[in-house]
Amino acid sequence: MAKSGALMFTAMNCDGCHGGDGSGWVGPSLADGRWRYGGADAEVFNSIYYGRPRGMPAFGGTLGAEGVWTLVTYIRSLPVPSDVPTESWEQR
Amino acid sequence: MSRAALIAMLGCLGAVAVNADSVRAAGAQAPTGEDGQWTMPSKDYAATRYSGLAGITPQNASSLHPVWTFSTGVLGGHEGQPLVVGDTMYVVTPWPNVLYAFDLTREGYPLRWKYRPDVSANAIGISCCDTVNRGAFYADGKIIYNLLDGHTVAVEANSGRELWKTQIADVSNGETTTMAPLVVKDRVIVGASGGEFGIYGWVKGLDLKSGRTLWTARNIGPDTDMLARAGTFKPPYESGVDLGARSWANNSWQTGGAPVWGSISYDPELDLIYYGTGNASPYNPEQRLGDNKWSASVLARKPEDGTLVWAYQFTPHDNWDYDANGAMILADLTVAGTRTKALVHFDKNGFAYTLDRATGRLLIAAAFAPVTWAKVVDLNTGRPVLEPAKQTGASRGNVRGICPSLEGGVSPSSPPAYSPNTHLFYTSTNNLCMDYAATRASHLKGTPFVGVTSPYFAGPGGNLGSFMAWDAATGRKVWENKEPYPNWSGALVTAGDVAFYGTLDGWFKSVDARTGKVLSKFKVGSGVVGNPISYRGPDGRQYVAVYAGFGGDWALLSGDVRSDDPADVRAPADFLKDIARHTSQGGMIWIFGL
Numbered sequence: 302m303a304k305s306g307a308l309m310f311t312a313m314n315c316d317g318c319h320g321g322d323g324s325g326w327v328g329p330s331l332a333d334g335r336w337r338y339g340g341a342d343a344e345v346f347n348s349i350y351y352g353r354p355r356g357m358p359a360f361g362g363t364l365g366a367e368g369v370w371t372l373v374t375y376i377r378s379l380p381v382p383s384d385v386p387t388e389s390w391e392q393r
Numbered sequence: 394m395s396r397a398a399l400i401a402m403l404g405c406l407g408a409v410a411v412n413a414d415s416v417r418a419a420g421a422q423a424p425t426g427e428d429g430q431w432t433m434p435s436k437d438y439a440a441t442r443y444s445g446l447a448g449i450t451p452q453n454a455s456s457l458h459p460v461w462t463f464s465t466g467v468l469g470g471h472e473g474q475p476l477v478v479g480d481t482m483y484v485v486t487p488w489p490n491v492l493y494a495f496d497l498t499r500e501g502y503p504l505r506w507k508y509r510p511d512v513s514a515n516a517i518g519i520s521c522c523d524t525v526n527r528g529a530f531y532a533d534g535k536i537i538y539n540l541l542d543g544h545t546v547a548v549e550a551n552s553g554r555e556l557w558k559t560q561i562a563d564v565s566n567g568e569t570t571t572m573a574p575l576v577v578k579d580r581v582i583v584g585a586s587g588g589e590f591g592i593y594g595w596v597k598g599l600d601l602k603s604g605r606t607l608w609t610a611r612n613i614g615p616d617t618d619m620l621a622r623a624g625t626f627k628p629p630y631e632s633g634v635d636l637g638a639r640s641w642a643n644n645s646w647q648t649g650g651a652p653v654w655g656s657i658s659y660d661p662e663l664d665l666i667y668y669g670t671g672n673a674s675p676y677n678p679e680q681r682l683g684d685n686k687w688s689a690s691v692l693a694r695k696p697e698d699g700t701l702v703w704a705y706q707f708t709p710h711d712n713w714d715y716d717a718n719g720a721m722i723l724a725d726l727t728v729a730g731t732r733t734k735a736l737v738h739f740d741k742n743g744f745a746y747t748l749d750r751a752t753g754r755l756l757i758a759a760a761f762a763p764v765t766w767a768k769v770v771d772l773n774t775g776r777p778v779l780e781p782a783k784q785t786g787a788s789r790g791n792v793r794g795i796c797p798s799l800e801g802g803v804s805p806s807s808p809p810a811y812s813p814n815t816h817l818f819y820t821s822t823n824n825l826c827m828d829y830a831a832t833r834a835s836h837l838k839g840t841p842f843v844g845v846t847s848p849y850f851a852g853p854g855g856n857l858g859s860f861m862a863w864d865a866a867t868g869r870k871v872w873e874n875k876e877p878y879p880n881w882s883g884a885l886v887t888a889g890d891v892a893f894y895g896t897l898d899g900w901f902k903s904v905d906a907r908t909g910k911v912l913s914k915f916k917v918g919s920g921v922v923g924n925p926i927s928y929r930g931p932d933g934r935q936y937v938a939v940y941a942g943f944g945g946d947w948a949l950l951s952g953d954v955r956s957d958d959p960a961d962v963r964a965p966a967d968f969l970k971d972i973a974r975h976t977s978q979g980g981m982i983w984i985f986g987l
Contacts, residue, residue: 314834317589317841318518326949327518329961337960356518358839386962388953390974 306375470944895921
């Protein structure tokens with residue numbers, strides 16, 4: 302399921318806005334463990350099915366609930382790096 | 394960027410008291426013809442970004458200092474430039490495209506009014522390269538500009554009242570509107586972005602009084618759609634009908650891109666407008682075999698009814714996202730001993746072109762940045778002589794070492810300037826190269842139609858950008874100031890022989906226009922991707938204004954510069970590791986004076 306989700310992520314041009322592997326481009330990163338609209342399965346589902354106001358198209362009509370769940374499974378399978386809030390330029 | 398499928402879509406200072414001596418010094422030397430205003434995006438129809446004010450000189454520029462700042466309250470990339478009309482400064486912000494009118498006659502420049510249009514947030518997602526706006530145009534008592542979501546508005550310059558609002562583009566189709574309109578007589582000429590969404594690129598002519606759309610001309614496609622009429626359309630190097638359709642295999646022109654997101658210039662004598670078209674869509678060239686005319690080209694049209702008069706293609710069958718949206722600067726130059734009505738253009742593809750603007754014939758093409766995709770441009774055919782190993786496509790896999798990168802030798806977002814005093818052109822440059830792995834793209838309405846992964850790396854020399862002076866009559870670089878980062882600001886040059894530019898890490902500099910020597914620099918708080926302007930204030934003194942506000946492509950490419958979204962924290966770009974050490978987002982107007 303995660304694998305067919307990965308194919309669908311590319312085929313539906315999700316990668317065009319979210320970057321390869323969902324790492325973030327015009328649309329926010331889907332692979333950083335941080336969420337604008339929540340990272341629970343149902344919340345990610347709603348983001349994809351209904352869209353979000355700042356430029357996330359609704360895909361429910363094209364993909365149906367089943368297709369959207371396939372994408373949710375893929376997104377939830379992406380490896381989330383440990384959250385490192387600090388970026389430092391000092392020599393250590 | 395290499396980490397992603399590169400969708401290359403890619404303290405306030407108090408006002409300073411007026412000093413009577415410098416009033417005289419700054420105001421007196423302006424040549425006749427210079428009214429001290431800045432009413433068009435590029436200063437004049439010829440797009441020179443040259444101010445005839447001569448108060449600021451190489452001798453006194455070291456005392457330039459900020460006299461006023463204002464936060465626009467918006468954090469998107471502040472491309473474009475303010476206008477100064479009479480005693481008022483007009484500023485358009487990135488989405489949500491607020492228009493501010495500042496009263497320059499009062500201390501602290503308070504607002505006369507502000508206009509806050511209702512602009513759809515949906516446009517944010519389909520803005521390939523940040524939510525930028527490239528400026529407004531003043532004509533007939535109106536401030537005219539584009540809203541990101543596909544509308545053009547006319548606002549009464551005195552009152553801020555909305556006079557008309559016209560939908561020109563369709564966001565659901567991947568069209569956004571970032572370019573600065575051009576007004577010629579009673580026509581408003583506009584175009585749309587969307588080269589990353591497979592749009593069917595166009596320009597439109599609106600009626601200045603009512604905003605009604607009077608004509609639409611496609612940039613690609615059949616002659617009827619392109620308003621290419623028999624006997625009127627004379628491209629210098631081609632002949633035949635429907636070139637804009639027949640040069641695209643399998644009707645691929647229908648989703649072929651060729652957006653219009655730069656500026657437009659105009660020659661009143663020839664009565665021609667000139668503008669560049671963007672990349673052919675998608676980025677995988679194997680999905681659109683042929684020359685793909687007239688993407689990556691310059692087109693000359695009649696403003697009245699849009700009739701196409703000539704076109705010249707800089708990058709036939711664009712393999713590298715080399716948009717030609719950069720400024721078309723009109724200057725009368727002596728080329729090889731002949732006085733020529735020239736058009737000068739610095740292309741993303743790394744060549745600077747000097748054309749005859751009456752006919753579109755090529756006079757000079759010389760590389761101003763490292764170029765590996767072509768050897769030279771053949772002056773007899775007008776075509777580049779390609780480097781076979783640097784052609785791209787899904788079947789060719791990862792093609793390495795292409796220069797310039799698809800950010801361009803210079804970005805079309807960074808318009809050059811031309812001084813009739815020094816006879817030199819001034820431009821920012823990027824020194825970036827790339828690898829380019831094209832993949833098959835599928836066209837789904839309103840989603841990206843791209844198909845490439847293209848990591849960048851520094852070009853020869855290690856510096857990522859520069860600001861240079863160029864002699865377009867001979868095709869030679871005169872001087873160059875290397876900059877550590879890609880340089881993304883526009884250029885300004887003045888009759889005092891001082892040139893101005895900003896840097897991506899947030900320095901605003903004045904330099905000697907003849908030598909490039911830095912005369913002053915000031916850290917303006919955020920990276921500069923906007924274009925400096927100069928004007929005479931109500932006190933008679935010369936001022937220079939510029940936006941600070943990191944963004945444009947860099948909002949995507951250097952994701953770690955952003956700090957406004959706790960839900961989206963990205964690693965630095967590997968070719969640009971420490972830019973976030975020097976700058977963060979912003980949205981400030983800065984005014985400098987002596």
